[in-house]
Amino acid sequence: MKKNIREVMQERLLILDGAMGTQIFNKNPTVDDYGGIQMEGCVELLNERRKEWIQDIHASYFNAGADAVETNTFGCNEIVLNEFNIAHRSYELNYLAAKLAREVADSYTQEKFVIGSIGPGTKLVTLFQVDYATMYQSYYSQMEGLIAGNVDALLIETCQDLNQIKIAVRAAKAALKKANKKLPIWVQVTIEATGSMLVGSDIQAALTTIEMLGVDVIGMNCAMGPEEMRAHVAYLGESSPMSVSVLPNAGLPINDNGRTVYPLGPVDFASKVAAMAKDFSLNIVGGCCGTTPEHIKELVAATKNIVITPKIARYERGVSSLYTAVPYNLEPKPLFVGERTNANGSKKFKDLLAENDFDGLVQIAKEQLKEGAHVLDVCVAYVSRNEIEDMAEFLKRLVTQVNIPLMIDSTESPVIEKALQIAPGKCIVNSINFEDGEAKARQILTMCKEYGASVVALTIDEEGMAKTTARKLEIATRIYNLAVGEFGLDPGDLIFDPLTFTLGSGDEEFRKSAIETLNAIKEIKQKYPKVQTILGLSNISFGLNPYTRQMLNSMMLYYAVKNGLDLAILNSSKIIPIAKIEEEDRKLFTDLIYDNRSENYDPLKSILAKFSHIKKQDASQNNKRATMSIEEKLKLDIIDGEKQKVVDDCLEALKTYAALEIINKILLEGMKVVGERFGAGEMQLPFVLESAETMKTAVRTLEPYLEKNADSIKGKMVIATVKGDVHDIGKNLVEIILSNNGFDVLNIGIKQPIEAIVEHYKESNADVIGLSGLLVKSTVIMKENLDYLKQHGFSVPVILGGAALTRDFVDIECSKTYGAPVFYAADAFEGLKIMELISEAKKNNEEIDAELIRSIMRKDKPDQAKSAEENKIKIVRKGEQTIKLDAQGQSSWVRKTEKVPKPPFYGSKIVEESL
Numbered sequence: 001m002k003k004n005i006r007e008v009m010q011e012r013l014l015i016l017d018g019a020m021g022t023q024i025f026n027k028n029p030t031v032d033d034y035g036g037i038q039m040e041g042c043v044e045l046l047n048e049r050r051k052e053w054i055q056d057i058h059a060s061y062f063n064a065g066a067d068a069v070e071t072n073t074f075g076c077n078e079i080v081l082n083e084f085n086i087a088h089r090s091y092e093l094n095y096l097a098a099k100l101a102r103e104v105a106d107s108y109t110q111e112k113f114v115i116g117s118i119g120p121g122t123k124l125v126t127l128f129q130v131d132y133a134t135m136y137q138s139y140y141s142q143m144e145g146l147i148a149g150n151v152d153a154l155l156i157e158t159c160q161d162l163n164q165i166k167i168a169v170r171a172a173k174a175a176l177k178k179a180n181k182k183l184p185i186w187v188q189v190t191i192e193a194t195g196s197m198l199v200g201s202d203i204q205a206a207l208t209t210i211e212m213l214g215v216d217v218i219g220m221n222c223a224m225g226p227e228e229m230r231a232h233v234a235y236l237g238e239s240s241p242m243s244v245s246v247l248p249n250a251g252l253p254i255n256d257n258g259r260t261v262y263p264l265g266p267v268d269f270a271s272k273v274a275a276m277a278k279d280f281s282l283n284i285v286g287g288c289c290g291t292t293p294e295h296i297k298e299l300v301a302a303t304k305n306i307v308i309t310p311k312i313a314r315y316e317r318g319v320s321s322l323y324t325a326v327p328y329n330l331e332p333k334p335l336f337v338g339e340r341t342n343a344n345g346s347k348k349f350k351d352l353l354a355e356n357d358f359d360g361l362v363q364i365a366k367e368q369l370k371e372g373a374h375v376l377d378v379c380v381a382y383v384s385r386n387e388i389e390d391m392a393e394f395l396k397r398l399v400t401q402v403n404i405p406l407m408i409d410s411t412e413s414p415v416i417e418k419a420l421q422i423a424p425g426k427c428i429v430n431s432i433n434f435e436d437g438e439a440k441a442r443q444i445l446t447m448c449k450e451y452g453a454s455v456v457a458l459t460i461d462e463e464g465m466a467k468t469t470a471r472k473l474e475i476a477t478r479i480y481n482l483a484v485g486e487f488g489l490d491p492g493d494l495i496f497d498p499l500t501f502t503l504g505s506g507d508e509e510f511r512k513s514a515i516e517t518l519n520a521i522k523e524i525k526q527k528y529p530k531v532q533t534i535l536g537l538s539n540i541s542f543g544l545n546p547y548t549r550q551m552l553n554s555m556m557l558y559y560a561v562k563n564g565l566d567l568a569i570l571n572s573s574k575i576i577p578i579a580k581i582e583e584e585d586r587k588l589f590t591d592l593i594y595d596n597r598s599e600n601y602d603p604l605k606s607i608l609a610k611f612s613h614i615k616k617q618d619a620s621q622n623n624k625r626a627t628m629s630i631e632e633k634l635k636l637d638i639i640d641g642e643k644q645k646v647v648d649d650c651l652e653a654l655k656t657y658a659a660l661e662i663i664n665k666i667l668l669e670g671m672k673v674v675g676e677r678f679g680a681g682e683m684q685l686p687f688v689l690e691s692a693e694t695m696k697t698a699v700r701t702l703e704p705y706l707e708k709n710a711d712s713i714k715g716k717m718v719i720a721t722v723k724g725d726v727h728d729i730g731k732n733l734v735e736i737i738l739s740n741n742g743f744d745v746l747n748i749g750i751k752q753p754i755e756a757i758v759e760h761y762k763e764s765n766a767d768v769i770g771l772s773g774l775l776v777k778s779t780v781i782m783k784e785n786l787d788y789l790k791q792h793g794f795s796v797p798v799i800l801g802g803a804a805l806t807r808d809f810v811d812i813e814c815s816k817t818y819g820a821p822v823f824y825a826a827d828a829f830e831g832l833k834i835m836e837l838i839s840e841a842k843k844n845n846e847e848i849d850a851e852l853i854r855s856i857m858r859k860d861k862p863d864q865a866k867s868a869e870e871n872k873i874k875i876v877r878k879g880e881q882t883i884k885l886d887a888q889g890q891s892s893w894v895r896k897t898e899k900v901p902k903p904p905f906y907g908s909k910i911v912e913e914s915l
Contacts (some may be wrong), residue, residue: 005113005152006184006216008067009243009283013306015059015249016115016286017069018296024072027053042084044076047097054097058104064293065300066286068113068267069105071097071146071153078138079130091145098149115186116146118156118168126163126199128396132421139168143175145496147183157188157247158222159290162209162322163424165189169213170450173881186217186244186284187255191232193224193252195723199424200323201726203232204777207240208318208325209426211493212452219245222288225252225264226272228647231754235782237280241313243867244282248273250290250486262290270298275791281311316777317492319375319454320425324724326374326405327777328492328532333561337407337569338373339538341365343382345357354381358393365402372572375400375428378419379409389628395422407456407569412442413913420451427453428495433460434475438482445487454493456534457483459520465499467513467660472498473522474843480528491530495567498524500535503552504590505541505605514540514556514593518563523740525564534567535560548611550574551581555589558682577683580640587611630656631666634698638670639677641690643697659705663737664829667698678787692730708737714742715839717799718761719770720752722781730801730828731772737828754785761796768838771829781808785817795820797838797848799831811854821850823857830857 008014024043027050035049047054058069073094078087091850098116105112118139122129146154154176156168165187172185177219189197189206194203201209211216218240220229226248236244251264264272269291277285285303287295309844312502318327328335340346341364343353352360363378378398380390387410398406399422407428408419416429429448432441432455457479459465459472466472476496483489498520501513521533540556541549557568558578580584588610590596591603625633630653637646653662674691677683717738720733735745748760761769769789770783782800787795800810800822810824821838 002111005111008111010308012308013277013282013303015067015282015296015300015597016245016284017058017066018287018291018293020057020070020072020074020117021061022290022292023057024053025111026876039084039086042075042081042086044073044081044093044097045084045086047072047093051100052184054100055104058101059291061296062104062108062112064297066296067111068115069101070115070117070154071101071149071151073097073142073146074117074119074157075121076145077118077121077142077657079123079135079859080119083122085568090141091148094142094145096150098151102150106258106640111600113152116143116149116151116154118142118146118154120158120164120190122159124161124164124199125159125167126424130778132167135164135167136171139171139551140175143172144179147175147179147181148183149290151183152352152355153186154185154578155188155768157184157186159187159189161424162197162199162201163422165206165210166213166397166424166452169215170401172317173450174448177241184216186245187213187215188217188219188221188247188315191220191229193228196323202324203235204325204724205320205323205425206238206240207315208320209424210425211241211315212454214449214452215242217243217245217284219247220250221245223248225262226269227277227791228252228755228794230276231781231788232785233276233280233282234787235780237276237311238780239315241312241315243284244280245286246276246282246285247284247288249288250292253290256300261823264419266294266298267294269295270302273299274302274306275302278306278730279787281309283308302417317490318426319428321403321405322424323403325425325777328566334557334565334568335374336372336572337375337377337567338365338368338371338535339377339536339569339571340368341376342409344379345377345538348772352384353380353385353390358397361394362397362401365398368572369402369404373403373404374409375567377407377409377430377569381410381412381415388418391415392422395419397500399423411746413440413447416444417447417451420447420453427451429453429455431456431458431497432479432483433458434462434478435460435464437462441479441703442487443481445483445489448489448493449487454495454532456491456495456497458497459499460765463548466520467501467509467516469516469519469523472516473523475521476524477527480531491528492532494528495532495534496524496528497534497536498707500540500556502540502542503604504541504549511595511597513762515595518593519563521560522563532566533564535565537570538566544607544876545612545614546574547614548607550576551585551594551611552589552607554581555586556593559590559593571845577677577687579677579682634662634666635670635673638691638694638698639673641687641694643690643694646694646698647701650698654702654705658707659702660707662702663699665693668827668829671695687840689903696732699733703736713744715768715835715842716744716746716764717763717768717770717835718746718748718757718766719772720748720757720760722752722771722773722778722785723751723753724781725778727775730774731770732823734770734801734828734831736770738835743832743839754788758789758792766796767842768797768799770799770801770833772800778802779805783814783817786814788821790818790820792857797821797850799823799825799834801825801827801831811858815850815854821848821853823850823853825857833857 031037031040033050034042034045039045054072060070076090078090081087081090098114101114105114125135154163154172159165169185176183187210190226191203192198220232229248233246250262250269254261254263273285276282316327316329318325340349343350349361368376380394381387404421407430408416409430410416420427429444432444434441459475461475466475483494484491498517500517501510503514524533537553537557541552554576555578557575588603588607592607628790633649634653637649669892671684719731719734733748739745746760746764771785805824807824810822814822823834834853838848841848
């Protein structure tokens with residue numbers, strides 16, 4: 001009995017065919033072949049008019065060794081066929097194409113399979129060139145025809161738009177359900193040379209969105225050759241929990257006198273695709289544009305010894321916008337959900353909505369993005385207005401203008417469904433509960449599964465809002481059993497909100513509500529460690545004045561994160577680091593949260609007495625500044641992110657200190673405090689970035705006063721923030737420090753793909769490449785970049801820097817990936833020291849000893865007070881032998897000894913042979 005396609009894929013690499021269009025056009029079809037001038041170019045009509053051509057092409061690929069062929073139906077949907085006025089023939093032509101391929105496949109004794117090809121069409125739904133319902137129906141009729149024609153899998157390929165993928169997958173599932181069949185659904189995206197899909201989605205956004213749809217395979221095809229695809233495929237190979245397919249073009253197309261030519265021959269194509277299959281544990285390979293039966297024959301030969309090995313995917317659950325993904329597991333926590341795009345929580349938003357000022361609403365969203373929001377909570381519920389229409393009108397503008405994911409916040413199921421149809425990425429739905437039983441929760445969970453969304457679950461049941469930890473946990477368990485146990489939602493996409501009540505009323509019933517909420521967060525995370533937790537933070541402080549609310553919200557956030565909170569709905573501009581709250585005040589708010597009352601002490605009364613008349617932070621901070629030294633003022637400028645004050649303070653400090661001394665001894669001390677508070681969870685990311693911006697302003701102010709330390713250039717670095725990352729403060733600081741210490745730095749900006757970095761490296765003849773990035777995903781990109789450099793034969797030294805990196809990750813994992821010198825720089829001055837060490841080695845025509853330099857960096861953190869001369873590698877020569885000493889005079893020959901003998905001298909000299 002022949003095995004089905006799923007069984008074969010578990011045993012071995014599946015080989016697909018190559019290009020259909022290339023083979024058809026090699027036959028030089030005429031107008032008559034198409035059936036008239038009005039039908040010219042509609043290759044799907046050849047399934048009917050030139051059946052023998054199509055079957056010969058299928059047979060040629062099977063004879064070359066392919067396991068499966070794709071039907072000639074790439075453009076056979078109603079939207080495309082309507083351009084030829086034959087939309088009504090979609091089902092018929094798809095059915096016919098599937099039957100033609102099926103007949104050829106069944107003529108072989110071994111397993112041969114037919115894959116239904118579903119192309120992207122000619123309209124982009126995210127740009128509203130076509131409406132949702134029209135695109136859905138177009139795909140549905142196509143799927144019905146392919147399924148009736150007995151295909152073995154449905155392949156939605158060459159995808160350019162995330163929402164198009166979601167619509168096509170939904171149509172495929174509906175058609176399969178109607179036919180009572182279970183076939184694999186595959187999705188392949190197309191990444192352009194720009195590094196993203198046509199509408200701007202990166203590969204992380206694509207994976208996050210597609211994974212939630214419950215498909216069997218994710219992959220890439222078209223647009224690029226295997227070389228250009230490699231970095232993206234590496235990410236899928238490492239991160240995708242689904243099987244991965246890759247069908248590249250035969251290289252990047254070349255225009256040769258009006259003809260499109262694909263330059264990669266069969267042998268080169270096969271060797272490059274086979275290398276990816278082996279390196280990234282691919283499950284399906286084949287060819288796209290420009291590939292022929294000869295390409296597939298060579299691919300079969302090149303992959304015959306590749307064994308499919310199980311992989312453990314490093315997939316991070318999260319949400320995505322049209323453009324990019326955001327993981328739930330941010331470090332440090334929590335993920336900020338901006339609350340100002342909510343008509344129930346923002347008066348300004350509500351007023352603009354009443355005026356139909358949707359552009360103004362988008363501006364509020366953009367402001368939240370600047371303030372540090374990772375996700376936007378979107379609610380347009382307004383009495384007497386049409387919520388569905390308002391949601392649609394707002395989202396049509398929002399999804400393309402703001403690049404962070406959305407939380408759809410509504411109590412009305414039709415509103416939620418409309419929003420999920422418009423939003424192209426993976427959203428969060430807020431929310432489900434059991435207030436009126438399970439019916440509505442089931443309805444929303446069905447939509448979450450169908451459209452691919454996470455969901456917030458409130459601890460509310462038929463008895464009302466749970467007030468105790470035990471009741472909150474009881475309801476959470478009931479919701480978990482429904483969402484995960486019955487509906488099959490991944491636990492990581494279930495977000496529990498244990499709710500809290502205000503402490504501002506003084507109502508005895510709610511005095512312990514914060515404790516119950518904090519304990520519930522901890523117990524839910526302990527019982528269900530894979531779920532997420534969220535809190536609408538501002539609920540805790542209703543009834544208090546703005547300044548008091550800010551303090552209480554900030555303290556509550558601090559303790560909630562310590563108890564396991566993953567997401568927080570808040571206005572991040574209204575949160576302050578608890579380190580900026582006076583210790584006495586911090587105790588007051590802590591006592592309020594934990595209800596630490598005593599006979600003569602009520603923290604709420606003390607807070608009201610102390611802060612009831614304060615509308616904003618008083619002038620005590622300014623009074624303190626008046627008595628501070630200039631050194632203390634500068635450090636405080638950095639810690640508090642005072643960009644306006646730091647300029648004047650830097651100019652004042654120049655009367656006493658040299659510019660470099662101000663940076664090294666004062667400003668960097670301030671940044672050190674910021675780093676410590678960041679690591680302790682006492683300072684959230686937006687404040688860290690504000691401090692870094694202030695540091696940038698300070699260095700820019702001091703830059704004209706920095707003296708060059710060398711008369712000639714000691715070396716050159718190309719530095720960039722890696723693809724998908726927009727953070728550049730650390731990178732810019734590296735540029736300034738290096739350039740003022742005798743190095744030439746070419747800073748090429750943010751979101752740079754490795755291809756662009758390599759091009760600038762070659763053009764500039766640089767000595768080193770520097771890669772920077774703040775995000776966790778940037779560490780994955782850096783590793784992929786190193787693999788790209790290795791595959792292309794580069795051995796240039798690379799320095800990596802960024803908050804998410806660790807020394808061990810770079811020294812061990814990245815070094816293993818690259819095989820050439822790669823170093824970790826914790827800050828700009830570590831980067832300077834590494835550059836000095838590399839420069840000295842090159843100056844003496846010595847090979848760069850990467851392990852020696854890494855050992856120096858691990859053993860001796862850079863001392864900015866030392867001169868470059870003291871930090872560099874020393875060279876000792878004895879006859880024809882060369883011994884390298886580090887800054888402590890230690891030779892690599894004795895690196896592993898416990899006690900290092902003191903050398904007789906430091907520096908370089910020629911030792912006589914007689915010695």
